């Protein structure tokens with residue numbers, strides 16, 4: 001029979017507290033852009049910089065530039081389509097995702 | 100209180116991309132608005148719910164807040180203890196906020212909420228109401244509305260939605276409000292106002308869930324607006340004994356200006372079986388009338 005140790009050393013959590021402490025970090029559940037089947041594409045010529053897409057995006061993956069023009073963070077955008085639905089001038093089109 | 104303007108909202112990226120929430124999740128929308136309202140001075144208390152799943156797995160968190168997880172039955176009392184602890188340490192700037200589901204609020208946590216409200220503990224309690232136990236697979240709660248399909252009400256729920264904000268108003272707490280993720284500026288304004296008040300504050304946030312309500316995830320914001328425009332979910336606040344209908348709901352106190360109820364119901368698969376049932380539709384209309392009767396009654400006591 002193999003000689004197993006009767007007790008294993010328990011590693012101290014590398015945190016300030018002696019309790020499991022999770023730290024907020026982007027991508028905590030992975031690169032969620034891979035979930036997408038449809039992808040929002042913004043037509044910058046049509047956009048009137050109303051930032052409603054930025055306001056309603058649940059993932060915070062509509063990025064707002066200083067001049068209030070917007071672009072998509074495709075790394076994490078889940079493709080829900082809310083941005084396209086709330087855009088008052090239909091400047092966002094949902095197109096099929098191709099890998 | 101200054102009205103919140105869209106272009107003046109903080110530009111910082113307050114959401115937490117790459118979390119475990121479903122696409123189009125209303126609970127993540129609410130969390131982002133909460134952070135916009137309170138900045139870095141808030142800590143959350145979260146009981147079991149989709150929210151605790153969105154947090155993800157140790158050692159990383161998908162939510163941009165310090166969070167203490169607690170059991171269903173004790174969210175309000177946990178927060179009350181934390182708040183007292185912060186006050187004792189002189190950390191008066193820290194806002195302790197409960198962010199709990201409708202199951203954790205209207206059913207399992209109700210006694211703890213009632214206790215904290217009666218003691219007027221210095222916390223802000225937010226119920227994020229997606230009208231069922233979503234995290235465990237869409238079981239009905241007392242906040243599920245009449246007629247809605249869930250996995251435990253397969254022919255539609257036979258009871259009306261429990262009115263939790265009214266229960267809290269009857270406790271005589273300083274601040275009670277309703278809000279909807281479809282009107283973020285109104286919600287942010289209410290959170291900011293509540294956070295300036297000492298004592299027990301309650302905000303009931305409607306959070307239409309594409310998974311449990313059976314609608315396309317692109318429609319979360321629209322659904323949260325339709326709930327208000329049909330008069331189904333009136334937005335109001337009750338502060339210092341005075342009831343005020345909030346601006347997004349004001350046009351819809353007049354039934355003639357409301358969007359027809361069917362426009363709201365027909366987009367949700369959970370109502371599919373009652374769309375052609377006039378009796379069921381009538382019961383939902385009656386529920387709406389009753390909500391507004393309560394509000395009119397409370398308003399009539401303003402200033403007394």
Ligand SMILES: Cc1ncc(C[n+]2csc(CCOP(=O)(O)OP(=O)(O)O)c2C)c(N)n1
Pocket residue numbers: 147148149150171199200201202203204229231232233234235240
């Ligand atoms: C005492 C206890 N009972 C049951 C559960 C299982 N459970 C975990 S989350 C959940 C559903 C919570 O529903 P709700 O509060 O509405 O939040 P949602 O998931 O809809 O966000 C249940 C029943 C539990 N964790 N603890």
Ligand code: SF4
Pocket residue numbers: 040056057058059060061062072076077078079080081082083084123
């Ligand atoms: S599709 Fe959804 S997640 Fe992606 S940017 Fe638009 S609103 Fe955000």
Ligand code: SF4
Pocket residue numbers: 042046047048049050051052053054068070083086087088089090091092
């Ligand atoms: S909602 Fe449409 S118009 Fe408004 S900022 Fe976004 S893309 Fe531009």
Ligand code: SF4
Pocket residue numbers: 119120121122123124125126127149229233234308309310311
């Ligand atoms: S089930 Fe609904 S509330 Fe829960 S994470 Fe998914 S979309 Fe959000």
Ligand SMILES: [Mg+2]
Pocket residue numbers: 200201202227228229230231232233
């Ligand atoms: Mg729920």
